[in-house]
Amino acid sequence: LTNSVALDAYWMPFTxxxxxxxxxxxxxxxxxxxxxxDDGRDILDGSAGLWCVNAGHGRKEIASAVAAQLxxxxxxxxxxLGHPLAFRFAERLAEIAPPGLDRIFFTGxxxxxxxxxxxxxxxxxxxxxxxxxxRLVGRERGYHGVGFGGISVGGLVNNRRAFSTLHGxxxxxxxxxxxxxxxxxxxPEHGAELADxxxxxxxxxxxxxxxxxxxxPVAGSTGVLLPPQGYLKRLREIATRxxxxxxFDEVITGFGRLGSPFAAQHFDVAPDIMTTAKGLTNGAxxxxxxxxSRHVHDALMQGPEAAIELFHGYTYSGHPAACAAGLxxxxxxxxxxxxxxAAELEEHWQRNLLSLQNAPHIADIxxxxxxxxxxxxxxxxxxxxxxxxxxxxxxxxxxLVRANGDTIALSPPxxxxxxxxxxxxxxxxxxxRKTR
Ligand code: PMP
Numbered sequence: 001l002t003n004s005v006a007l008d009a010y011w012m013p014f015t016x017x018x019x020x021x022x023x024x025x026x027x028x029x030x031x032x033x034x035x036x037x038d039d040g041r042d043i044l045d046g047s048a049g050l051w052c053v054n055a056g057h058g059r060k061e062i063a064s065a066v067a068a069q070l071x072x073x074x075x076x077x078x079x080x081l082g083h084p085l086a087f088r089f090a091e092r093l094a095e096i097a098p099p100g101l102d103r104i105f106f107t108g109x110x111x112x113x114x115x116x117x118x119x120x121x122x123x124x125x126x127x128x129x130x131x132x133x134x135r136l137v138g139r140e141r142g143y144h145g146v147g148f149g150g151i152s153v154g155g156l157v158n159n160r161r162a163f164s165t166l167h168g169x170x171x172x173x174x175x176x177x178x179x180x181x182x183x184x185x186x187x188p189e190h191g192a193e194l195a196d197x198x199x200x201x202x203x204x205x206x207x208x209x210x211x212x213x214x215x216x217p218v219a220g221s222t223g224v225l226l227p228p229q230g231y232l233k234r235l236r237e238i239a240t241r242x243x244x245x246x247x248f249d250e251v252i253t254g255f256g257r258l259g260s261p262f263a264a265q266h267f268d269v270a271p272d273i274m275t276t277a278k279g280l281t282n283g284a285x286x287x288x289x290x291x292x293s294r295h296v297h298d299a300l301m302q303g304p305e306a307a308i309e310l311f312h313g314y315t316y317s318g319h320p321a322a323c324a325a326g327l328x329x330x331x332x333x334x335x336x337x338x339x340x341x342a343a344e345l346e347e348h349w350q351r352n353l354l355s356l357q358n359a360p361h362i363a364d365i366x367x368x369x370x371x372x373x374x375x376x377x378x379x380x381x382x383x384x385x386x387x388x389x390x391x392x393x394x395x396x397x398x399x400l401v402r403a404n405g406d407t408i409a410l411s412p413p414x415x416x417x418x419x420x421x422x423x424x425x426x427x428x429x430x431x432x433r434k435t436r
Contacts, residue, residue, distance in 0.1 A: 016158070017403065020388040025395055030057035033413055033420055035400060043395065046424050047402045048413045051220060051252045051371075052283035055332045056413040062284045062328040069324035078106075078317035086318035089327050093289060096330075096339075098264035101274055103297035105290040106318040110251035110277035111145030113288035114214070116312065117273045118149045120292060120300065121212035121245045123310055127299045130208070130243065136166065137201055137213040137244075140174035141222045144214060144249050144275075153214050156222070170205075172197040172213070176225040181364040183357055184350040191228030195235040198244070207242035212273070217263035220252035223407045224366045224373035232269045245272040245296070251288070255279030256333060256414050258369035259343025266369075272296055282329040287322035341414045342369035348418050352425040353410075359432040361386060370416070374408040374428070379436070386435060393431045399424060 012024065027043070029036035033056055035043040048054055055062075069085065076083040086106065094102035105120070107113045118136060125133040138144070138153030145151075151159045152166035155174060175194050182188065198213055217232060219225040239246040248271040253263035256279065260266045264274060273296065277288035300310075316322070333339055342349075350367045356374060357365065364375040376386050384405045391403035401424075402409040410424065 016405070017384065017388055020385060022388075022392060032056045032058065033416060037395075041398055044399050044420060044423060044427075046394075046400050046410050046412050048411050049283045050278070050402070051257070051411045052278035054255050054257070054279040054414045055282045055329060055336070055338055056415040059282060059284070059328070059332055061332055062282055062325050065324040065328035066285065066321045069321045073320050076318075076320055078313055078315065078319075082318070083320055083323075085320055085323040085327065089318075089323040089330075092327065092330055093291070096261045097291050098262050098270050098274065100270060100293045100295075101264075101291035103292045103294055105292070106323075107277070107288035107290065108286050108314050108316040108319070108322075109145070109288050110249075110275065111147040111150050111288075112314060113251065113275035113277055113290050114144040114153075114249060115147045115149040116288075116290045117214070117247050117249075117275045118153065118212065119312055120290065120296065121247060121273060124245065124296050124299050125211045130211075132208050133211040133243075135168040135170065135205060135210045137170050137172060137198060137210060139172045139215050139219075141176065141219055141225060142171075142174075142214070142216055142249075143219065143221045144216075145251070168209075170201050172201070172215075174219070174225065175228055175231060176219075176223070178364075182226065182366050184354045184365050184367045186350075186368060187226040188228045192230035192234050194228065195231050195238060198235060198238045202238075202242050202244075207244065210242065210244050212245040212247055213239055214247040214249055216249045216251075217253050217267060217269075218258065218368060218371070220371065220411075221404060221409070223375065223404070224368070224371055224409060226366055226368055227267070232267045236269045236271075247271055247273040247275065249275045251275055251277045252371070252411070255329075256339040256342055257371055257411065259340055259346060261339045280329070281322055281325040282332070284329065285319070285322040285325040286316070287319065287326060289326075336415070338414045342371075345370060345416070345418070345421070349421055352421050356425055356429055356432070359429050361432055361435060370414055371411040372409070374410070376406040376408065376432075378406045389435060390428070390431055393435070394427060397427050397431065399427045401428075 026038040027035045090104040140155040142155040144154045254276040258266045274291040281287045361376045363377045366373045387403040387406035
């Protein structure tokens with residue numbers, strides 16, 4: 001098939017890895033834990049697609065719910081009008097949400113969820129008479145998608161260098177100490193005081209200028225960076241003390257990745273606003289959702305200075321087929337106990353990953369729930385090439401992983417079994433032994 005399609009017209013999403021040229025590997029089918037490649041091989045999915053297919057591929061319940069919905073009501077405008085499934089889906093999401101986050105706004109992706117969350121935070125501050133709070137705070141090495149809001153608060157300088165981004169954004173120090181390897185020991189014991197970097201920004205600019213701070217509870221795509229013990233609680237405490245809204249970006253950590261529905265519950269820290277996407281529909285339809293407290297919602301919708309001039313929403317907000325996919329996914333997650341599955345497998349997962357410690361080129365291994373990063377030492381003459389080679393070799397050996405530079409990320413569907421976990425680490429071990 002790869003030979004039968006022209007590769008020129010389709011401009012693929014790109015990453016810095018593009019300097020390592022390879023024809024795209026074509027996926028043609030998927031079922032359960034496996035993709036099928038165009039040359040007929042089964043590829044064990046070690047990355048849940050792109051951190052999203054939490055219940056595994058080809059779920060009949062989701063496919064038939066989407067098909068039935070498209071035949072019944074394919075589309076409904078999202079402004080002023082509604083359809084029952086969107087209300088039902090929001091209600092079901094509110095039941096599993098972190099405490100208090102029971103108002104839900106639908107978007108079409110993680111990036112849209114982030115932009116929406118930032119706009120809600122700024123508009124909320126205005127609505128409660130705190131209009132001087134126009135600044136936003138992100139964190140170094142944070143990833144919040146590719147919209148202008150997301151790259152502004154995101155901590156990857158390369159992603160925003162070419163653009164004029166939002167004004168009044170600061171980035172807290174990241175929490176990762178590369179000199180202290182974790183090797184599956186879980187969140188580092190020390191470092192909670194890094195949350196005081198928010199206090200520094202408060203002293204610098206004045207609390208009355210800062211609207212919100214956004215972090216991923218566990219930074220995912222930039223290398224599975226685990227928050228030091230107590231860090232998120234301390235950040236919550238500082239934000240509350242200064243009237244700053246706390247936003248958790250749970251696009252990756254949401255829907256069971258860490259062994260509870262959301263990271264907020266895992267770390268027992270409630271944000272004011274939470275962004276989600278990916279696992280929301282098991283990857284089956286493009287959709288995101290922003291969860292906010294009733295308080296934030298009511299201030300914006302009914303406040304004394306209600307931001308009634310404000311317009312926000314997407315053509316595809318609460319798309320009927322996406323809601324159908326989301327409801328069916330939620331049914332599967334709950335029926336199969338997938339929200340706690342990562343916690344059940346965590347010990348096996350960590351023990352297996354730790355066995356890679358003795359493989360060549362390993363700099364660090366970070367693991368939590370059912371997510372992990374294997375950091376390889378870069379080739380001095382060609383940084384990034386080793387990670388890319390491992391990604392290609394894995395694919396040839398029937399394993400899909402994600403490479404970001406020299407960091408290999410794993411986040412398998414939560415339906416994975418112990419034998420499949422063993423196979424992931426064995427395959428990686430064999431490949432690393434032969435890698436230059
Ligand atoms: N936030 C986080 C934490 C993410 O990991 C991602 C995607 N990897 C996004 C936002 C953006 O989501 P999307 O690609 O659906 O726009």
